[in-house]
Amino acid sequence: MHAEERKLVRIADRIRRHLLLRQRTRYRYVQGKLGSIVGELQRFEAIRRKLDICESRGWHGAALKVLQQVERACGDMPHLLQGVTQTAQGCKTAVPSTAEVYRELLQAEEEFDELVVSKAGDMVAVETDSIELEGLYLGPFQIQLHLSALAEMRLDNAYDVVALHPQPATRNPVVTHPHVSDERLCAGDATAAINAALAGGRVCDFFLLVRSVLTTYNPDSPYVSIEEWHGRPCYECGYTVNPDETYWCVVCKEEYCGECASYCRVCDETVCLGCLDKCEACEDPVCPSCLTKCPECDRSICKTCLDEVLCPCHEEEETEDEPQEQAAPAGAAGRTEAA
């Protein structure tokens, strides 16, 4: 047997041993839960005896309180039973032989051209081809299976999906694929099949299933959608903006970058520069809703200036009135003299 083959046999044996450990963990879990169920049954027995005494002695009030205990005890049982049932069913999955796992590893080598084994022998991995989803290039990924995690009850943490040429989403650099965040795949419809494959030591099936998820785009549930992968374009200048850093104009209902958007100084709403007008009194930028007409001169002024009578036409009126006021005392004196 060649050195490479021996290495694979060792890996296969390690996988089998971890799965055996997992099986034992599940047996212990079932044992523990059965113990809890036995405890609950003893509780039921104690309640039954109490109810018996209440009934025989006519203690109706006490009987009602005992019945409440019955309700509570019954409420806990379905959850306990379900947990035990599921775990017991999972224990039925036979742990494969080392030879069987070895054949799985060989098949994985054929399906993916190469099987990577870490130096410590605690991780095996395959690499996908470059993945492109609806025109979005994501690069190849490495699917890493951590062998020691196969001994855990839950298998969700047994593998990582690592981008080899990361093309992360603009707004979230840990999202390297619409369904991969922080090197964790959200397997969606493949979750049950992946868990079953890992529990049964079907390593190649596991790799194939993960690849099937990576090569499929689910537009209904991505971490970041393909449309927003590179951000959103500003409606005015076209600059690509992180979706969390766009500004929504309440007037034209389009999205803008920070350079092309501002806000109304009266109502504080976000408005793009194209929709903002200028108050002819205070010269502040205001939105169309906060701009009005001066009833005197028909100038466009903001509501604040209107309320505070700050339109320039009032200053102009005062300026026109001043010479007349200065002339008034002479006229008054004239009238006084006439009188």
Add this chain to the structure above:
Amino acid sequence: MRILFINNHGGGFADYMTVQDGTTIEQFFDKQMRDCEPEDYLIRVNRQPVDSDYVLQEGDRVTCTPTKIEGAA
């Protein structure tokens, strides 16, 4: 005759099944995977790709793995 069928569609069902002698892999797929298209699956017999007219043998190991599965977030 009995074969082992591992269906990685859905929950990952794996169990022994009895099939009639002379059943081809194509016939087997059509029966077990109704409303599914073979081109949407990786079909392996004894870990190898086979022709659609391959006749199943006693003890064969058949796997069907979807090539497109929707993930989530």
